[in-house]
Amino acid sequence: MQLRSALIAATLLAACTRSGSGDAPAAASPVSPAATRFVVFVTADLRGQIAPCGCSEAMRGGLGKTAAIIGKTRASGIPAVFVDAGDALFERTGFAADEAVGERRRAQAIADAFRAMRIGAQFSGPLDDALGPDFRRSLALPELGPGQTRLLDAGRWKVGVVSGTSAAELTEAAAKVRASGARFVVALFGAAPAEAQAARGVDLVVAAQAPETVGAEWDDGRLLRGAIPVAQVQSRGRSVLRVDVSPGPQGGPIELARGQGDIERELKAQGQRLDLLRRELGAVGLSPERKRLLDARLHELVLRREQLAAQAQATALQPGTFTVRFVPVEAALPEDPGVQKIIADYDRDVAQLNLAWAKEHGEPCPPPARGEAAYVGSEACRSCHPNPFTVYDKTGHAKAYATLESVQKQYRLDCVACHVVGFQQAGGVCRVDQVDGRQNVGCENCHGPGSIHVVDGTAKSVLRPKPGPNVCVGCHTAENSIHFDYATYLPRVLGPGHGAVVGTATRR
């Protein structure tokens, strides 16, 4: 009897969700989606990216937005659990003493944000130990060591979360968690995705902590199909993995929905349109009006894609199946106010901490090695080369430090690096409280340190007379200068007085 009514409920649901958005509670229906499914959200390889730097238009990522995505699902009444697959806290290891100050504070903020998002389990990765295991443990996250298991409540079901670095470890943990009543088992895997295929008793593997996820070609994420589906999420919080599970009335296995391919095709088509628009928005020298227009269109398209994806998903999700979706954390999405506050507090604190540290322990930059040049700052070039300044002063490079000040990030080591002259180089900036004469991206960021040249005053002593693309990409990285293209960017830093356009006589 019970079985039969549940079956009817499931059929009703399939019929009514088909037309609606994935998260909208089916008001007209006697059965709400909450009663028939649950969602598992997974982040992976966040690598310390609490929020994007804002260096390019429409940058993806940010825990405030990720929290809002999860919160929206929960607010619609669908039970949703959240877990992290590791390498969340730091981008790398080997921090110097001055860097550790801000890194520690950021890791705390990430842990606080995770808690606000009601994290159910974190499988820590090697990068999470960048400041040592004691510090990691002090963050009091719900850690899940390799081979360990956790049962999370998702409405009337239990989700089993297991972790490990070998298939055998996952198999053993999965058996344990099934025996304790897990209806769906997610494995957080810290090794090559292919190796997870041999695991048994697991419904879905999330492979993380692999170098290949960073800067990977596939953008939002990818799903490898095999004996067990293996998902990989785009790094640095640019997407979050969403798994919708409809366990169905019977206790049988829950399989990847047959309509999964439709969801992927829909997302891909929309994603390509979005990318085109994003590229247009990223073009250098857009007028403010054009930018506003494109911004609005981007916003529209982001919402449209979310709607279409949710529809495709609702159609695909039949009882006894699950669907996998990589939700891009788009700039146009709203922020969760609670997590936003955690990030704002972190921003404020880290500025104070870094400034205090610099005043107390800061050291001037070491002198240059014998025979090598030091940075002297752009003003030292002006007397002999007034003309390039007429061009340079109009570029963004000449106000790069003011840009940081305007967002109160001038005391951030992870920001000043590309927004000042000679960061951590002889004659450059080695403490955030002493930047006089080294603010902004200067002549020497492109031409090389000039102490020898300013004295000798001949062309021979210029380290990089014609800086090429490899110099630019030292700062214009794929992550923060998404649309960088040497051919279109270069002309914007050159012009009459600076560049090949004028003859030698007027150069100086």
Ligand code: HEC
């Ligand atoms: C790896 C080098 C690098 C780092 C680190 C970096 N930036 Fe940038 N930033 C850039 C580059 C390059 C641009 C210009 C990008 C473009 O126009 O394509 C930029 C542009 C910006 C802009 C936009 C300026 C404008 O008016 O258009 C802001 C704001 C900004 N950065 C803030 C930050 C903050 C805040 C941080 C630290 C969280 C940071 N940056 C760290 C390289 C960097």
Ligand code: HEC
């Ligand atoms: C004392 C005067 C003097 C100062 C100061 C000076 N330069 Fe020069 N610079 C010269 C002369 C002279 C040349 C060679 C003639 C020319 O190309 O104009 C030159 C050439 C150059 C060239 C072209 C090299 C080539 O092979 O075409 C670059 C680039 C350059 N300087 C950059 C700088 C930068 C950057 C600074 C500041 C750090 C600087 N200069 C400061 C005198 C100076």
Ligand code: HEC
């Ligand atoms: C030391 C880091 C650094 C290097 C090296 C660098 N840039 Fe930039 N670039 C920046 C930053 C930071 C900004 C954003 C400045 C702002 O608006 O605050 C920027 C902005 C720009 C912009 C857009 C702003 C504008 O002027 O309209 C262009 C174009 C650009 N860079 C071109 C280049 C090219 C071409 C090269 C190499 C020849 C280069 N940059 C090398 C850091 C760098």
Ligand code: HEC
């Ligand atoms: C974003 C990188 C960048 C910055 C910043 C930059 N330059 Fe250049 N500069 C170049 C490039 C690229 C060339 C070579 C152009 C060409 O192909 O002839 C050049 C050429 C020059 C030359 C020799 C050619 C000429 O006709 O002027 C001088 C001198 C020079 N720069 C001085 C300066 C001075 C002084 C500053 C600071 C005010 C400065 N540059 C800032 C990239 C830069």
